[in-house]
Every structure is written in structure tokens, then in C-alpha cells.
Amino acid sequence: MTKPIGDYIEIISARSTDQEILKRSQDGGIVTAAYIYGLENGLLDGVIVADTTEGFKPMPKIAKTREDILSARGTKYSLSPNMSLVKDAVKEHALEKLGFVGTPCQVIAMKKMMQYPAAFRGTVNNIGLVIGIFCMENFPYNGMKTLIEEYAGVKMTDVLKTDIGKGKLFVYPKDGSEPIAIPIKETMPFEQKSCHVCMDYTSEYADFATGSVGSPDGWSTVIIRNKRGKDFIDKMIAAGKLETQPLDMESKFGFAMIEKLSTDKKTKNAKEIEHRIEMGLPVPY
Amino acid sequence: MSKTVEIKPTTRHEGHTNLVLTVDDEGIVESGAYHSVTPVRGFEKFLYGKVAEFAPIAVSRFCGICPTAHSTSSVEALERACGMEPSKDGLILRELTAIGNKMHSHPLHQFLIAPDYVPKDEYADVVKRIQEMRKIGQYFVDTIGGEAIHPPNIKIGGMAKNITPEAKEKLISRAKNYLELAAVQCDYMMNLYNERKLNDGTEIPEKLGYHDYPLLATSLTYGDISKFDYSQAVEYSPFEHYPKEVALQACTNIPKYKGSLVEVGPRARMVTFKDFKETKGALGIHKARALEMAHYAERALDLLDELNTSGAPFCTDPIVGDGETVGVGAIEAARGHNVHAAVVGKDGRIVEYSAIVATTWNIPIIGEATVGHHYKFAEHVVRAYDPCVSCATHMIAKDYDGNTVDEKLFK
């Protein structure tokens, strides 16, 4: 475990300057702002988002308009198989500069596909941008449903937004009433088992990765990892689409917190991997 | 005193074949046998008992150049065996995919014969243009078929997916681009062919490749089952056609239509549907192939115009047969009339499967068409047919002792 948060060129705090995006984005609206900027400036011609269907169920979707991208703002704490649409996007949608967002595991899948494009010949040349989001853990849909309906007493069809922070899962109802908080230790038993052997917190293989941890409320941390990511973010800043501030390198809530959480995840999950190997169970590494 | 000249392997075409010629003292070919030595893979046998949906996926693997033609013939055969009516837009998408395959395959063949005809100093430009054209053809197959090679969207009942309006626009603009490239490429190749010379200055005999067999084609760009009577197609053992020593090596059946060998492919189509005049000779096939390219792009534009991108791509009728009805699919592959026939059982599984592939029809003619000219021209006759031999190879003939294993295959 040499580098807790992987390789990067630069790390900043940033926030979208578009008030409409911020109204319902999870954090600083980086993903939504990048997608819309890419689409409006020809850097991307279509993007994959995690939208929701009935009952706040995540559903990947190919978005080609500002409206469709806006509609998918916000984090869904259940699996959204975003990779499953990559090929469709490039084939029958004929997209040539596809934007992709995913959890670290999905970003790993995407990068593997780009390295070894078996059955994806042609597809890999048409990926315009790979955005990663931070991810500590995720939940199967039915687990999330049990949590929200049983613990929080909110029907899935009435959920506006969910957020994990400050040791709690917050459920925001559509009627605008106060969010209901569920302590993380209650949610743990519902986590996906695969997340317990996952060794990536900050999407180490993305062009750039983003999450809330390390930055003030309403802002996002952006870890710029390669030239494509840097060019993209630089252009957005130059176009006035992002406002930025240096990442907090002093207090324990800034850079130190990202490193700490990432190290914690890797340490804990490395143990679980060892345990599973001992038990003769399969692990993905 | 005649002697034997063997060219093995023949080159610059797909698959493995030998050419066995007897020539006189002047080197003039007296008799010619052209045969596949590509190992038989036995597709028809291993399809027996499999679910019908597996067939188009499997037969696509006959070949990496013509996978589209085989999947397409296959689904047509299976639909007829099951009495299904594929969706309208599915058929349009399917024809577009099949056309894309030919839009790439014809220029590919011109690349293979370029070392014979194209002057060295023009070679790079020609190859570049060929590659641009192939790219467009493959883009059609990739976008509509889902993969440029072994397109998975070709399915019983239509196509697995429709395309978006944006994809349609891109295809239209590429088809127009192809038309422009094809016009230049066709003119260029026609001039070379009309000179009747190889690029080293050797004059090509006027009657090279002449034969008297009839031509068979069912459509200019796609396939029309009403113009083909499957009951008139009979496959014979290579032992009934070749000298014994050759037949022992040969890995294809010899198909006849209405009692005769037939030539299939570009010339057959252009003569049948476009009043093309050169009914004989190797160069005539080259010319027909060059002329066809523009027809494909034109047809593609018509089809795209007709396509409703929100139409259902496939019909949902159950894929079950009656265990008796022989469904036949006949598609014009780049190399010609490509026939698949199938029977599907009430459980949706394949009861019988058989393919008579484009090059299979041409193989016996190719050898004979070398007769009457110096053997140094024989390979040019072979290449004119653009043989795709792994496609053509279908038979399980002998056991290790040289005994016929399955007599009924030949009768």
C-alpha cells in the first residue's frame, strides 16, 4: 500500500458556478458541470449517467442533453451498471466521444477494457473522458430499500435524495421535510459483500476523481490524475465553469482525511481479503 | 507429353487451396482442378440439436470476412423454417448490415489484386483509398450489426437493436462519402482492366477465364428467395468431379443447380440485374465487382431513407418449427449466392442444417476456367473469383482409411 490515493498531478477543491446544477447536485456538481461543459463544447458527444426509475432505483442511461444530465444529478447508493451501456453508446448511438462516470470498481473495469479491448475493439477509441467518484461502500437495491423503508420509514417512491456523511446516511423526502439520519453502524450489515474486498477509494484510474471528503460543504475535492483530466478541468476553469480553492492541506479534515479514509479502507479490506483467502473463498485479485 | 503443374498454396485470397494443372509442352493448361485443402470444421454437424438462436452466432464463425453473409442467410433460413415474419425495420437494418459487409469486402479484394495490376508508384494512393472505403463498410456493420466482425445483432426475427437518428445521419453522410470514393476507385480500376495488362507489362489473353457455365444470382444487393429453387440444388462428392488423387485432398462438395455447375458472384449479379455485357472471362468479374460498389452505397442510402429509427427491430413470434419444413435463406454475399437451409423442431432445436456457400459454387468452375491459356495466368483466374475458402469448406467425407463416412451426404 504505497500510495493511499494513487497517482495524481494536482488536487484541488472546486465547485460548479452554475446555480441550477448546484441546486440538486450531490456536492460541488463537478460531474454534472463537466458533462454539460463537454457536451456544449464538443469535447463529448454523449455521456453515461446513473438516473433513477420508479422507487429511486438506479438505472444507467445515455444522456445527450443538458436536461438528461441534470435529471441524473446526485448520488444513488445502489449499484448502477454504467459499464453495461458503453457498447450501445458507441454502436447504435454512434457516439465518438463518450463521457463516463463510475465508482472506482467501474473505473477499473473501464480501464481494463481500454487496456485489453477483447470484444470492445473500436469501442475504446471512442471514450472521451472517464470520471471517477470516491466510494467507501455501496448497497444492493433491496438492502437500501429495507434501510430506507424500515429504519427511516420513508417509502422509496418518496425519496428525493440520499447522502452519506458525518457518520450517517441521510434520507431526504420529496415533501421537503427534514432529512432522517441512520447511523452508519446500522447500515453496515446491508453493504455489498464485494465492497469488503475493494481496494480503491478514490478512483485511482480515472482521468479525474471527485468526492466530498476533504472539501467544505457544497464543495468537491478533485484529484486530477492524467493529462486528459488536467486539460479538461483547466478548460472548465478557464471558461468560468468551475470556481476553485486550494485544498486544505493543514487540518485533519482536508487532504489528511482523504488519505486517512483511503488507508482505513485499504487496511480493513486487505484483512478481509486475507481472511477470504484463508477460508478458500474467491477474491478478485 | 503433358505434365502436371501444381500451385500450392495459391495466394492472396482467404483460406487454403491448391491448383493442379496438366499442361502441354508450351505450358498451356489442358485441364485444371482447383480445390480446398482447408480443414473441414463440421459446423452443420455440431449445430444438430442446438437451439435455433445459436445457429446465426455459430455460422458467423465460418469466416472473418463474410460473417454477415452467413448470419444473414442463416436467420432467413430459420425464420422460414419457423414460419416467422421478421419486422420491417429489422429487415432494412439487416440488409444495411449485409451491404456494409460487401462495401468493405470488394475494396479488400482490390487490395489483394493490387500487386498484379496497380503500378508501383500509384500503389500507396490506391491502398489508402481502399482502406477509407473499407472503413466505411465496416462502420456500417459495426454500428448496425453491433460488431464489425461477427455482428451479434443479426437475429432470428429481425435485428437485436435499432439505431438512433444520430447514427442514421452519420451513416448517410458516410454512404455519400463512399459513393464519391467508389466513383474514383471504380474509374481507376476499370482503366487498368481495360488495358488488359498486368503491371509488369504482360498482356492478359483476351479469353482468359472463359467458360460456358450459366450464371446464378437472385438480387443485385441482397437476396431473393423467390428466384431460387432449393430442390434443384444438388451436392455431389468431389470424387464425382475431380481426378481421384485430387478428390482425396478436396474438402468441399460440388454443388450443381438444375444439373449444371454455376458461376455466382459480382458478374452473375451484374449480368442478371444490370445488363452487364461481359458474360465471360476473368477480367469481366473484376469489372463487375468494381461497378457494384456504387450500387451498394446507393441502395444503402435508399434503405436509410426508408428506415424508421423508432420501429421495432424484431418480431417476437416464438422460434419453433414443425420438424419438417425446410427453410432456405439465399443471400448475395460479396462472393455470390450464399445458401443456408435449416429444419427446426417443435422444441426450437435444429433438426437439420446445411450450407452451400458462395465460393463452394465457384470452386469447380475456377479450375476449369484456367484451361486454354498458359499456366502462368492460372492464378489470375483464381483471384478473379475472390475465393473465400474457409467459408466454402463443408463436408465430412472420409475416415482415416479413406472410406466415405456418410454416404447420404453425397447423394
Ligand SMILES: Cc1cc2nc3c(=O)[nH]c(=O)nc-3n(C[C@H](O)[C@H](O)[C@H](O)COP(=O)(O)OP(=O)(O)OC[C@H]3O[C@@H](n4cnc5c(N)ncnc54)[C@H](O)[C@@H]3O)c2cc1C
Ligand atoms: C456508492 C457511492 C459511494 C460514495 N462514497 C463516497 C465517499 O465515501 N466519500 C466521498 O467523498 N464521496 C463518495 N461518493 C461520491 C459522492 O457521493 C458524489 O457522487 C461525488 O462527490 C460527485 O458529486 P457531484 O456533486 O460532483 O456530482 P453530481 O453533479 O451530483 O453528479 C453525480 C453523478 O454521479 C453519477 N452517479 C450517481 N450514483 C451513481 C452510482 N451509484 N454509480 C455510478 N454513478 C453514479 C450520476 O449519474 C451523476 O452523473 C460516493 C458515491 C457513490 C455512488
Ligand code: SF4
Ligand atoms: S466499495 Fe468498491 S466495490 Fe463497492 S461500489 Fe465502491 S468501488 Fe465498487
Ligand SMILES: [Fe+2]
Ligand atoms: Fe468468407
